Amino acid sequence: MTNQQSLLEVEDLKTYYPIKGGILNRTKANVKAVNDVSLEVYEGETLGIVGESGCGKSTLGRTLLGLEKKTGGTIHFRGEDIGDLSEKKLKKYKKDMQMIFQDPFASLNPRQKIGNALEEIFIIHTSLSKSERKERVRKLLTEVGLKEEHYDRFPHEFSGGQRQRIGIARAIALNPSLIVCDEAVSALDVSVQAQIITLLKELQAKYHLTYLFISHDLGVVRHISDRVLVMYLGKTVELGTTEQIYNNALHPYTKALLSSIPRPIPGRKRERIKLQGDLPSASNYPTGCPFHTRCPIATAQCKEVVPEWREMEAGHFVACHEI
Amino acid sequence: MEHLLQVENLVIGFRTAKGTSQAVRDVSFSLEEGETLCIVGESGSGKSITSLSLLGLLPENGDIAKGSIRFKGEELVGKKEEALRKLRGNKISMIFQEPMTALNPVFTIGYQLQEPLIIHQNLSKQEARKRSMALLAEVGIPNPKEKLDQYPHELSGGMRQRVMIAMALACEPSLLIADEPTTALDVTIQAQILDLIDDLKEQLGMGVVFVTHDMGVVAEIADKVMVMYAGEVVETGDVKTIFEDPQHPYTKGLLAAVPNVDDETQELSIIPGSMPSVDDEIEGCRFHPRCPFAMDICKQKKPPVMNVSENHSSRCWLQEVNNHDKSTVTS
Amino acid sequence: MSAEVVLGKKAVAEKKDGFFIQTFKKLLKNKLAVFGLVIISLQIILAIFAPFLVSYGPNEQNLALTNQGVGTEGHILGTDNYGRDMWSRIVYGARISLVVGISTVAIGLVGGITLGLLAGYFKKLDNIIMRFMDLLFAFPGILLAMLIIATLGTSLVNVVIAISIWSIPGFARIVRGSVLSIKKQEYILAMRSIGASNTRILLKHILPNCTAPIIVNATMRMGTAILSTASLSFLGLGAQPPTPEWGAMIAAGQDFMWDAPHIAIIPGVAIMLTIFAFNVVGDGLRDALDPNMDIQA
Amino acid sequence: ACSSGSDDASGGESSSGGSGDVPKEITYGSTTDAKGLSPIDTNDSVSSNVITQVYETLFRLNPETMEPEPLLAESYETPDENTWVIKLNEGITFHDGTPFNAEAVKYTFDELKDPERAAPRASLLEPIASIEVQDEYTVVLKTEQPYGPMLAALSHTNASIVSPTADQEGDINREPVGTGPFVFEAWNEGDSLSLTKNEDYWREPAQLEKVTFKIVPEYSTAISMLQTGEIQFLDAIPSDHISRIESLDNVEVQKKEGTRVSYLGFNMEKEPYNELEFRQAVAYAIDQEAYVSQLNGLGVHNESIIGPRVFGYNEEANESAYEFDLEKAKQIIEENGYGNETVTLMSPNRDNYMKMAEIVQSQLTEAGLKVEIETMEWGAYLDATRVGEHEISFSGWANSTADGSELLYPNLHSDNIDASNNARYNNEEFNKLVEESRVTVDQEVRKEKLHAANMLAIEDAPWIIMEHGMVTAAFDKSIKGFEIDPTGTWSLYRVTRE
């Protein structure tokens, strides 16, 4: 992983959701879904993003694609600031950045034939004729392992794995450079999940795609990612190569997370790092380090001071006072 | 010997708009006290339906068409609703997958916890309240007194699932059925819940039927494993055997398809295709369209359950070949 | 190469039907709904072929033969207080009632869908539109109709307008509700992620997916609309005489409940059957469109 | 504060009762509420019904002959054509104790005429120039021109004499004070109104102890209540309900020819309605007999504008009207091409007007016209016809003075175009005859003038008469001595219950 070229550069990105209430329905507080995230994504890599439910993984992905309005920070795509572009100008970049969604069924319009759904992309972004569009769609379908005759079918006529293939076809239709896979395989059965992961890998090799692979399944992430980002309550807590994260995790949260994964090896005695309590809700955000309420090694400092995002070794970042 | 639970040749049919479909086909298994049986299989393989049938809680349009379910020797199939009701939540308890929806949103935690105590143990309201407070503490909920008066939506997912567990254990059942109790939870929370169930099982000596599709979870908690595919049991055995010496091609495929956190270089193997739906009638073995080892016989004749060894069986024609090989070797 | 294996031939053949045909097939399983469909079809036939089905004009008076009961020779359903043939009036009335029902619902739909889509999709418009809808809603229907008719004058067209306006907020609310939930669906996000415009998303993706509640509601509204014309006629604000509109017919027949009850009862039964029909079809549709109802009892 | 339904219900079941223990009470069902209770400030028939029981006029029409005869007045004389000297009965007091005298009469009439007060029936006394008190019990009315219908006008309910004290110190529109046989007790607006017997009445006190007016908007509900005995008395029976009422065992029906006339009127300022031929065609095309036959006996077929019970009627008028002749109508319509344009019949959506409109529409269609009906709410109808937006309209005139001048002048005299002359009829000769009928005091001469005017208008056909009304009442058989007069008014003074 030498001469990495940066595709996406994110600095101090913030995305807040307002919590409304009170007599006048004013904003009372904010859910800090993404809170001061800085990172770089390299061309052709797969960056896995892990963390527990509600930690802001999806929000981060959507914000990067301009589907969610950011509250602060900057996003550079191929060196260009795209964070504040108007809807119109953004269209050009939208072609270059696509998304694959978690629920393959929910992400397809149930009333639209698959062929038409795919064709629509070309209607929006190209001026191809009808027959040309059809041709492109046929090619796409075969590309993701579906058949041409699937063109006229409705989403409910497909199995979960097939639907996810359609989602992938949609994402690669315009030859993007970046694809955000938001829990793209989580809803699938293991056997199908393996099929899709393999397909994603094939496509990446073929088209030199960059993936942001969001998942809570650490096994899958390990399998597919080059680098891994660990998030907790809207904050990045650790970032490193897959190797660094899985074999040499620094942050106590990463460690706990890794130790909690049930291993398919019977009889293995677990050395689980037990965490106390549940995730605090994003709306009553803890002061200091967001993890201090559950952290086994928290100190007084952690309660007060937000830890810095430090590079511990080459490419291995962590936010913790105790390391 | 009397088993805690013995299920024999269970067949469950559903009446649907298209006719009758069999969701569970000829399933048999047994469970002893203090033992954990994991039922694994992909979505739609009939895990939930099997476990629901144990309590007589099948959806309205579902029926046990054949087979028997014996709890401590007592036949449950065909038992009167009222008799079953007395068992439910008392001798046999159940925990469901979705802690979000499995609790009634309009009643307090306390009310829902006290219900089985009042129904089955005739406790007074105060006694029930005291007892439920203790139960909450037992499942590791801080401030149980306060939580009793809260509503489900005020609790996090992990807490809710703990409440469900407390509820299921209220009357100290001898059999606990857990249908994917941790699937909706985060891994760190899942770990806490799995530990909890394990501890309580030890304490109470219950038998546990645990439904999951996560092989990792199976490895962690199971004594015995039953692998289901498209309504049928394809392989059963104790946990070690299943993981270390799986016989059925499906089981093997399943294990190989799970990405391993600890293995960087693992090549994921693929089972092509996807599971048939319950009402697809397939000649021969239900797995043969996806089986890399399918032989002619597999397409024509349904394989019987074949014993691999004591406590290990597989529903696959390959077994016959193997057995045959073995027998020829030994003889 | 891979997944096709399991979708056996049977499965493919079975799933060929489009969404509407499937729904219709499910609908046909519901006996009450079929009954409703039959009534509606009959009504449509009556309306279309009215001139061929009667031997008297609907307004043809015969003052020498008034208030004849059901089964009178030459007048199967008797005659009214002007000696007009009840059967003819009922048949021609089907035309009017159908048109009134359909046009009020159509106008209400267009208004309600537009406002509902806008309110549901654009947060900024939501408050304004929905407060305005509340305003309309807070007027009891009859009162609103009375005000509109008092302003525009009594005529069937104005009745239609009044009832349409009155049904707008109902549709708007339903559509808005569906839009709010559909908007959160991933496929809308997916459309946004491929850069589809708001108009495209609203019209091609959100609207078609609100159809189920809209259809169900529209069928039921149809009944209400016909009933409302009856109430307005009772208050003297309905169709102009001698228009054989059913509501006006019952309202006028009300005075003869003693001498010739059939004058009010026959159109009453006609209205009841129609509303009943539309409602059971609506109910049936709701069930047919509900995925949970895919099971047979 | 009103009578409870149950008491009446038990009392009303005359069929069961032989005990003779009937309460001396009566409940009248009215479809609308009174607008007010002051004769000066109201103009509607429901208010009149109450006012007639509480107040009295100087003269009243004899229900049989329709001739004015003195009531509060004792006698009168006319020393010259423009002077009316009226002698009043002595020793009468209003319910509030105020003495009835010439001052009270002057006060009442001055108020009625006062433009500030804007009394709706001010026109009744409009010809009177001055009202003078000659002595305690004599008033002198002076007119600038002779005023023929003077006594009829003074018999009008709205010319009832009110207590000046009560009017000045209170609101007689809510708490009426008159000299009549009944004293106002309570008014629960929109629901009921009650009167009690005037114990100190100047004549023999009434038999009834209590009278209640109950508002029942739906006539069919009212009939049901009459049947169950919740009310005992109804009037103005719609023709569609008469057969039901007549079938009731416990109810007696009284019907009489009345002064009310219902007509079809043309807008004489619009084409082609200003053409005599068109109007004749319509007149020939309408078969009034067929219409009246639908009224179940509650209408009189007579095509004279001045009806048989109205002063100025002559049999000849009826006979000279255009007779039903469909062929003639068709012929005229065809010759003039009248069938090409659509004719709109405007009708208020109440009473029998809708029925007229529907039948006439059918008859005119038969004759070859294209006809539409436009029904309107009463308020909108009044507005539209007043300013002449209509083409043909249906309307009626109650004529509460039963005098022909009171019919022809407001409705067909050109003075009243833009007011009550909705036909916008303007005929010099006719105007003159009507004026003469008004300024003549000699009743015989008046009669002739009215007849001549009537004949002229029938010939000219700005109006085509549909029917002359019947006045009707239905009451419980236990009620005796009830008399309704041809203008539709009734007094409960002599009514008893047995």
Next chain:
Amino acid sequence: MIGLIIRRLGQLVLLLFGISFIVFMSMHIAPGDPATIIGGPTASESDLEAIRDELGLNDPVLVQYADYIKGVVQGDFGFSYQTAQPVGEAIATRLPNTIKLATASMIVAVIIGIFAGMISAMKQNSWLDVTSTTFALAGVSIPNFWLGTMLILAFSVNLQWLPIGGLSEPFYTTEGFKQLILPAITLGTGSAALIARMARSSMLEVIRADYIRTAKAKGVKQRSIIWVHALRNAMIPVITVIGINFGGLLGGTIITEQVFAINGVGRLMIDAIASRDFPMVQGTVLLVAAIFVIVNLIVDIVYAVIDPRISYD
């Protein structure tokens, strides 16, 4: 909760303001001049002019509206053109009857509706369900005035069980109660039917919910599953229907009051519209709208009581 109430009442003021403006304008645009109605056919143009002057109808419409609003702010709703009675007073005497009627019919509707809907849902597709559905549908299909007349003929005239007219007696007396029965049924039937249908479908949904399965798994008796666990959840959408339906119910009082000779606000209102009694129309319409909004506010509060997930703060 208090926040909700304050916010809603604030909205109510705005709403009433909007409604009053619309009503005011539409009454002025509408054909039919109050003066002609007061003056009657015989009044001359100058009589009418005098009447208009007295009523202030000659001022520019906006000035009239401003005057009206000024009055309303001070609690003065003007005087009836017809009877010169203060509008507030006229409404006050009739309001109790309308409230009695509306409340009684709502009670009838809720009791019958929920009961029928529950039975339908519990015995889905049985003859009981079909019968109850049929009745419910018939209920929405019958015109109010027709039903009212029929009930009178049957129960008052033929059977003589119940009185016909008015609501003169207090409802807690036997007589007053009897007076309420027929009008309440007449007015309540339509709403009962709607509630029944809503209750049925909502109940059907609820009994398939996971938490019902949980309750069964706990061994809860069938009866308490339905009446305790399911009912309260099923009520949530039903309550909204009740609130929305209340508007229709208020509209229905117009006809019911007419048929049963009840002296209520509905009748006051149609009479006022018919006679172009502007201040009375304004007053009654505002009142009805206010009642509607307040009832819906109450519905929202009940909503929060039934469903703990809803909080308005």
